Amino acid sequence: MRATEVFEEHRPLLNGVAYRILGTADDAEDVVQEAWLRWSRVDPDGIDNPRAYLVTVASRLSIDRLRKASAQRESYVGEWLPEPVSDLPDAAERAELADSVEFALLVVLETLSPLERAVFVLHEAFQLPYTHIARVIGRNEAATRQLARRARDHVRERRPRFEADRAARRRITERFLRACAEGDLDGLKGLLAEDATLVSDGGGRTPAPLRVIRGADKVGRFLAAVSRERNTSRFLRSLGLASAAPVHMEITGVNGGPAAVLSVEGVPITVLTLDVFEGRARHVYMVANPDKMSRLRAIGPSRT
Structure with a gap:
């Protein structure tokens, strides 16, 4: 029972991470379901930091799915835009996270590589430290920081902050x-x-x-x-x-x-x-x- 309770406590967070990386709510839910299956196979008492563990699993699953989706989207008819949602996948989180899921930003994130996008989301939206993100993506910290800098520069170039409230x-x-x-x-x-x-x-x-x-x-x-x-x-x-x-x-x-x-x-x-x-x-x-x-x-x- 404890394993289920821990996972459900983190479900909104995992949905938020997956949706920002993938841009589609259905794919995000699939990722969260797969994360649950993996979580159900481990002993939660042996996990020192369930939040870090679950975010790592969901992020890696999202990156893998995004790589496959990127190839499929090349044959998409016309332009591909993210899936709009009325309710944020992570409504239980802090209100300031709303800016990181705005439609125009998600459009710009589509132009990043899967790794750049994941690093940007995890650091800019969820303030994860680079040491953690490096473990998530399987790179050293210096390479992770370089990916983050490249992603930030790209987003800043294409997406100046809103001047209108x-x-x-x-x-x-x-x-x-x-x-x-x-x-x-x-x-x-x-x-x-x-x-x-x-x-x-x-x-x-x-x-x-x-x-x-x-x-x-x-x-x-x-x-x-x-x-x-x-x-x-x-x-x-x-x-x-x-x-x-x-x-x-x-x-x-x-x-x-x-x-x-x-x-x-x-x-x-x-x-x-x-x-x-x-x-x-x-x-x-x-x-x-x-x-x-x-x-x-x-x-x-x-x-x-």
């Missing part, structure tokens, strides 16, 4: 959503940085751009176009939903930050998240792959 970002997201819903091209362009990009993940399951759209004008025109009824109907039909069903839009918490979630009959169909700098959206991320909607709370009226 969450309240300001929510206001901009609300204005952005309203402009999208109204097909207001001028309004959208006014909220986009000149070098704005839109990255869309439909996974080949829904009509979505296969390549990154660049520039405020092109991004605005695309978003204004998809708000038109004929495109919305085609999109809904591709999901097997009634094309006449109304689309419900709501700003809600996704990955610890504000996001626009579109749903039909209570079923989330699209998530829009913004990367906001100097009061404008520099990056727009649109997840429309139905396989990545399962971790979002139902929004709006459900089917009757």
Whole structure:
């Protein structure tokens, strides 16, 4: 019984580590389940530091799975984005950890190698010492520090810290959503940085751009176009939903930050998240792959 209690005490932490390394909640849960199987085979009384042991196991399993996933994602249809979640996998942890799971950061972490990503997550998000991380990844401390420095520099280059607080970002997201819903091209362009990009993940399951759209004008025109009824109907039909069903839009918490979630009959169909700098959206991320909607709370009226 003690072994189960110890593991359950650490489950939120393990989920948090695995999700940040992998970017998908399903894979994270698989890793945690495998960690449980390994934990169940050892004598917990012989483990001096259960937290360190379990984090090591979950991290190594996540790295192995990420290596395999990275190869599979090379054949993914279109751009691959992380799986959005309404509830953080580690909600029981400190509130400040929310910043390390924000969607835009997870997108940048996708550009790191599996080892770089693991080192960054374990040190920057969970403040594990380099001596521990070195044992996790099987490298010496000097090599581990070098991986961490390379990862930090890469993230800093691609991901400056937010200049807007969450309240300001929510206001901009609300204005952005309203402009999208109204097909207001001028309004959208006014909220986009000149070098704005839109990255869309439909996974080949829904009509979505296969390549990154660049520039405020092109991004605005695309978003204004998809708000038109004929495109919305085609999109809904591709999901097997009634094309006449109304689309419900709501700003809600996704990955610890504000996001626009579109749903039909209570079923989330699209998530829009913004990367906001100097009061404008520099990056727009649109997840429309139905396989990545399962971790979002139902929004709006459900089917009757």
